[in-house]
Amino acid sequence: MTTFVQFHLLTAYGPSNPNRDDQGRPKQAMVGGSPRLRMSSQSLKRALRESSFFALDLADHAGTRTKRLHEKLVEGLVADGVALAEAQKAADQVAVIFGKLDTPDKKAVDAKTVATTLAFISPDEWALAHDLAAKAAAGEDLPKDKDLKKLVLRKADGAVDIAMFGRMLADDPEFNREAAVQVAHAITTHRAQAEEDWYSAVDDLNKAEDTGAGHLGEHGFGSGIYYQYICVNVDLLTANLNGDKALAKKAMAALASALPVTTPRGKQNSHAHHPMAYYMRAERGPRAPRDLSGAFFTPVDARLRDLGANDLQTASIRAMDGTVANLDKCYHAGAAEDYRILNALTGEGTLAEIVAFAEGAVA
């Protein structure tokens, strides 16, 4: 049975244009017969991949591509107190696992042994290679050829972003990855349309009178509360990471932390939009995933009285919570799936709880 983690976020954007269509306006959609602003799945995924959580928290889990494993192994062994000649002999045996080694030029001063080709070496493999070299230097006999390779080589697969968002390599299908994370297009919970800003710019050096503007332009923008949905197939994520559960946990934590504070960066310097989600619902369990966009099929601005709210933020939360309850009633005999809430309007719940909850889905 598969475990899914679903994230539902409500985020208020002021005037901004984070994801543009071919005319340069914010992307839009007609949902339930009403116009909405939209951000594409693609733009949201890119924003996540480029977020600092992925860059920093997962930095240790990016492999390195190098020809210099031999040199690094020797350095490591010498630092551990192994004599240089011994260290080189040990490194010769281990580094060859990743590819043929060039014979160093005997005449050159301080020549290093390097591999003939670049090898992709994951963090795990670095550590294993070092351990093996240390054993060899200590006089242990290493297994031969294939058995030796099996000890060190992993399907180089620590790349978390590829495990999450997938990859299609037409030339190399063996390295395709089915995305474990599904990201929907985000839409506004209420009616919203792109607006036009007509602007002019003056030429600072032209001080003559009656010259008018040096430039005229138009620029689209929009504002609204976006509903964003993300679904993680936790089992597939772990499988894509070669069953590395510790790394899968780290990936879940990075994703849960990045989601409420990450935004596509279109026109960010013109609008300085840095929104944070004001409401976030995380759910986990084996049920068939469903998003909660049905809550906003009729825009909430048309249902304010029905939802007992005076503002769009509260109305969006109530519409979402109401839909969860109704779907559970219609499809699951009223039983809710395990969930956590963060509500920045009322100060309820914390992101730390949601992060821990998401990590906990990796069993």
Added chain:
Amino acid sequence: MMQPHLVFTLAATMAAMGDLAGHERRGSLLWPGRSAILGLMGAALGLRREDDFSALDAVSIGVAVFEQGAGLRDYHTVETIPTAVAKRPNSRPQALRADPLRNNTTITLRDYRVGVLYGVAVWGGPLETLCTALNSPQFTLYLGRKSCPLSAPPGARVVLADGPEAALTKMILPPWFAGRSATRFITDDDGTGGHVELRHDAPRDRQLWHFAPRRVAFHTVDIRPEGGA
């Protein structure tokens, strides 16, 4: 004749049901075709793209259209880097930065249907297994593209009924579509009438992407699901 049918709901705020595709344009049908439903059931069962789907070839499928949604064309840019430039990259940003001058950016146009609702009836196959799988699937279910999540659970159930149309009155409608009825029912042509069209979507070889023609019948119906659970 009463026989078991598996019925389930397919609702999505955005859906894409692949029509004939070429280059940068990807159109969408107004309803999910047979291959779309088979793919969805395969995902529920945990079949991978390269796995054997032939066990599902025996099932008969009918789709009732409750809401075909409004069209939406998305403009989308794609950036690719030749694999020769970035072999086995750790991450996509790393691949794209390997040689920015050799990146290719192209525009694609992709069609979606917004706010769709379909009822699916399946008969003549391992219905109980499919029912369980749809309600707690192995892989994430979606309507056409990965960015198109379902907006209601499939709510799959097996019912005894005198034909798929009668079976579909037992499906569950999502709350915001309560009271909807379907006027079109699309299924394989079995000679019982309706408007018949030819579509080239019966898989012959999934690896080679070979498809054979299939006769599809469109029936005018009035299917009114009885309501909730």
